[in-house]
Amino acid sequence: SQQGEEDPQALSIQEGENATMNCSYKTSINNLQWYRQNSGRGLVHLILIRSNEREKHSGRLRVTLDTSKKSSSLLITASRAADTASYFCAPPYNAGNMLTFGGGTRLMVKP
């Protein structure tokens, strides 16, 4: 099935460092969304990148999309303790905008 697979599964860094999370998917897509989830909370939408965009920025976030490699990456620069969360990429499963989720990357930012 079409679901994003995040790598690494877990990442621990110090505050101020950059965090990079990768996502791979299986079939062609025309967009991909990234989400953050704090423990036990709802998913917060971070960014949507379309297939005609190679890179997109939002504050300290930078997302890339390589459709030829079926991969995407999320970079968080100058990380903060508040960035500690799980991060999910979500490619659409079908034209109906159904999203599928992998296991996510659990990011811990140590103060």
Place this chain on the structure above:
Amino acid sequence: DSGVTQTPKHLITATGQRVTLRCSPRSGDLSVYWYQQSLDQGLQFLIQYYNGEERAKGNILERFSAQQFPDLHSELNLSSLELGDSALYFCASSARTATGNTIYFGEGSWLTVV
């Protein structure tokens, strides 16, 4: 705040019982999605509605059902509950059903079956 409202936030019930989870989508959003998140299964898509009609079905059990009402709010009904149904249930909404529409999630309803 995503604008998606879910009630109740927490629910504890016994096996065999039936519960209803309610969702109010963001203002103007026509599409509603239900997801289940558990430790062993991760985030699983259950069902999608668009303007009152079912659009897509995922891993939804026959004991579960949902509907979207004319005012666009949605309910997820879970019956004959089992211990394994304990999970966080999310509702999400988007303006349209076509791919590329940002999907916004609510805070979820924690269901514990004892």
